Amino acid sequence: MHAREWKCRCPLEHRDAFIDYLYETGVRETSETSGFQGAQIFTRDVEGMAEITLITYWDALSSIEAFAGVDISKAKLYPEDGKYQLQPELTVQHYAVIEYSFVTG
Template identity: 40%
Template sequence: MIARTWHGRVPTGKADAYHAYLLRTGLNDYASTPGNRGVQALRRTEGDITHFLLITLWDSLDAIRAFAGPDYDQARYYAEDDDYLLEREPTVTHYEVLSTS
């Protein structure tokens, strides 16, 4: 199993709206892609900035490619992301999952 992590930062005043947007876009797309085993959306606020960390679990790199395309280390963004995000981080990180509980 492979874990894929993505990080983004938004102004704290937009954090709730961004979470709702994530539910309609990326989180929904993850869940509907064959080979996805789940997603966790984490949020941490530091003053005027709120960080989002998405952790998705996948059966294989082929399943990730079905979601992200052939250059699967590149972050995938949606049309309205720039309305929320302070910047677009260009890449994501992949980990081999050694154990879960």
């Protein structure tokens, strides 16, 4: 299993609307891609901005390529990102996942 990490910042007043937009774009598109295993979104306040981290989980690097294109190190951005005054990272990080478990209940 592999994890793909992407980060961005936006003004705090755009945080909730951008997260909604992120669900409509990146999360929806990844979840419709074969090999997608799950996603997590994290947010925190950093220097008066909202930092948002999206981590998606994949069965193989080839599945990430089906989503992101041949150069999987490039971030996949969407047309209305600028509406949220987004400061996106243009590259993403990939990790081999050693442990993937959640306790529910």
